[in-house]
Amino acid sequence: AATGARPADLAGRHILVTAGPTHEPIDPVRVIANRSSGKQGFAIAGALARRGARVSLVAGPVSLPTPAGVDRIDVETAEQMKAAVETALPADAAVLVAAVADWRVESAGSKLKKADGPPQLRWTENPDILAGLAASDDRPALLVGFAAETQNVVEAAKTKRLRKGCDWIVANDVSGDVMGGERNRVHIVSSGEVESWEEAPKDVVASRLAERIAIHLTRADR
Numbered sequence: 001a002a003t004g005a006r007p008a009d010l011a012g013r014h015i016l017v018t019a020g021p022t023h024e025p026i027d028p029v030r031v032i033a034n035r036s037s038g039k040q041g042f043a044i045a046g047a048l049a050r051r052g053a054r055v056s057l058v059a060g061p062v063s064l065p066t067p068a069g070v071d072r073i074d075v076e077t078a079e080q081m082k083a084a085v086e087t088a089l090p091a092d093a094a095v096l097v098a099a100v101a102d103w104r105v106e107s108a109g110s111k112l113k114k115a116d117g118p119p120q121l122r123w124t125e126n127p128d129i130l131a132g133l134a135a136s137d138d139r140p141a142l143l144v145g146f147a148a149e150t151q152n153v154v155e156a157a158k159t160k161r162l163r164k165g166c167d168w169i170v171a172n173d174v175s176g177d178v179m180g181g182e183r184n185r186v187h188i189v190s191s192g193e194v195e196s197w198e199e200a201p202k203d204v205v206a207s208r209l210a211e212r213i214a215i216h217l218t219r220a221d222r
């Protein structure tokens with residue numbers, strides 16, 4: 001049957017993707033959440049699978065179908081996401097698109113009651129999955145982070161890339177209606193020149209990024 005010509009240049013590669021938000025419980029019925037639809041990360045997982053990669057997609061709470069050919073691991077909290085990422089290793093590349101909650105709160109075992117007044121939440125910092133992966137013995141050869149910024153997008157991403165120890169940062173300007181939307185405008189920040197891509201549907205951004213990853217991994221093999 002004619003399946004159409006599709007580059008399988010990621011065949012034999014294992015690529016880890018995180019996507020969506022994390023939810024940090026306050027009590028059994030309430031959470032602190034980050035704003036993320038998961039669309040861009042899911043599109044990237046699908047695009048990598050279409051090029052032949054084995055894809056492990058660690059997904060926070062989203063309402064999206066699993067892309068064809070992708071192994072999906074559902075999690076809720078940042079700590080669960082970190083554990084699932086570590087379980088999925090080793091990987092040839094990792095693309096961490098998830099909007100991880102930076103903090104969690106000491107959660108109550110039973111439901112807080114309104115009559116008791118606004119709760120005093122005790123905050124703790126969550127583990128940084130990307131920075132941890134960058135510093136680990138299992139570091140994927142290509143480590144890609146995302147950064148949603150509203151101001152000084154490229155400058156913030158350059159600083160973030162060095163601070164986190166990843167290879168590329170895909171910086172997106174979320175000052176418009178990107179969150180939950182269908183389109184994205186990104187800048188690829190690496191050790192070389194910054195590439196600014198024109199605004200495009202999230203699945204187009206995903207395909208381009210998958211292609212760039214395939215080219216990079218193929219070159220690194222030579």
Ligand code: CTP
Nearest residue numbers: 096097098100126127128129130145146147148
């Ligand atoms: N990230 C992560 N674990 C965290 C926080 C962030 O893995 N606890 C990853 C995200 O998936 C993303 C990258 O790190 O790939 C950048 O996330 P971002 O929130 O922009 O970075 P922060 O260091 O948390 O900086 P900020 O203060 O701007 O939120």
Ligand code: CA
Nearest residue numbers: 099100101102
């Ligand atoms: Ca953050």
